[in-house]
Amino acid sequence: MIHSHIADALKVPALVRLSDGVVLVRFESMKIYSALSAVRHLLERGTIRPGQTLVDSSSGIYAYALALACHRYGMRCHIVASTTVDTTTRAQLEILGAVVEQVRPSKSLKLDQELRVRRVKEILADHPDWHWMRQYHDDVHYLGYHEVADLIASTFPATALTLVGGVGSGASTGGIVERLRAADPSVRLVGVQPFGSVTFGSQDHHDPEAIIAGIGSSIVFDNVRHHLYDGLHWLDFTHAMSGTVALLRDHAVFAGLSTGAGYLAATYEARRHPDRLHLVIGADTGHRYVDRVFARHTEALDPAALKPVEVSAPEEMSMPWSTMAWRRAPRPANGKERVA
Structure with missing residues (x-):
């Protein structure tokens, strides 16, 4: 197949069997699905117009995805970047035409996200005609992952499935599993979180080592639909790193930190549920x-x-690794106010 834009080629995942009970859905950059579909949908319904500036904050992969979507659809892009965005990613964003602002370095998940949200609001006050993509709160970001779910369903028909992935904004795991459950309500969803995230109640635990970018939050994300999750795993940096290194050493897969955390959680889940395929x-x-x-x-x-x-x-829960059955319960009452 010949693609009209590189984003269409990059978004498609590779499916790699790691063991009898575990398959990796390996993306070059997962959120390309979300950004492409969201921008296209917003253009089609007239919420945004060609050439308008789209702004959002990101810890890395959404920034790249949004820059690609803006490049494809002729939009302008402004990113407020986390301290975790590296030189390689920033250079690509700038060459793609995005304006990048990076917040000051911080090892605190809470401070990093609050600085980014504060800056986005300042930008919007100065530029009311710009559109805030709100990847954490606008459910338009669920739409692109329906395509991933359809790929999974066609590849693994009549298979008992468990999806394992970083929670983050909630759109990726939520969008995939909602689509899969439309045909098979028994599909399980296991979310992965860092300690220090408010999303499922680990905000009182501080991991001094590092931020695990993209899978946790110090603010409440409206796009996280808690009732979709059957189980949760909280891992510290060292355990996530160990899973990431093992994935490269044992399977030659060079992946990010959230993937390593998910791999560790899925390996544990597969031992407990050998009758299911864990993605x-x-x-x-x-x-x-x-x-x-x-x-x-x-x-x-x-x-x-x-x-x-x-x-x-x-x-x-206690560090460095805890797990619990969530049983599709609603959002917990954690007393935290939404910042954005």
Whole structure:
């Protein structure tokens, strides 16, 4: 197939079998599906117009996806970038035509996100004609993942499936599983979170090592539909790093930190549920984690020796790895106000 734009080629995932019970859904950059579909939909319904400036904040892969979508559809792009956005990604964004502002370095998930949201609001006050994409709150970002779900359904017909992936904004895992459950309500969804994220109640636990970009939040995201999740895993940086290094060492897959965390969680889930096929969402490649993760590979732990603490409520969790059955419960009452 010949594509009219590189974004159409980059968005399609590769399916890689890691074991009998685990398959990796490996994306070059997962959120290209979301950004392309969202921009196209907003143009079609007249919410935005050709040439308008689209603005949002991002920890990396959404910024790249939005820049590609703007390049394809003739839009202008302004990104307020997390401290986790590396030089390689920033250079690509700028060459694609995006204006990039990067917040000051921070190892606090809460401070990093609050700085970005604050800056977006300042920009919109100065430029009321710009459109805020609101990847964390506008459910238009669910639409693109229906295509991923259709690919999964056609590849694994009549198969008991469990989807395992970073929660983040909620749109990727939520969009895929909602579509899959329309045909098969038994499809399970297991979310992966870092400690320190408010989304499922781990905000009182601080991981001093690093931010696991893109899978947690210090603010409430409207796009997270808590009732879709059957189970949760919370992992610290060292465990996520160990899963990421193991994925490269054992399977030659060079992927990002959230993929390594998902791989560790899926391996555990597959041992407990050998009757199901576990699909791990591999959101991006490992390039932006070379210094922080792969260069430290000698520090990685042996995944075979790791296991989580099983808890019955978020208040019982403990670092470095906890898991609990969520059972499709609604959003917890955590007392946190939404910032954006």
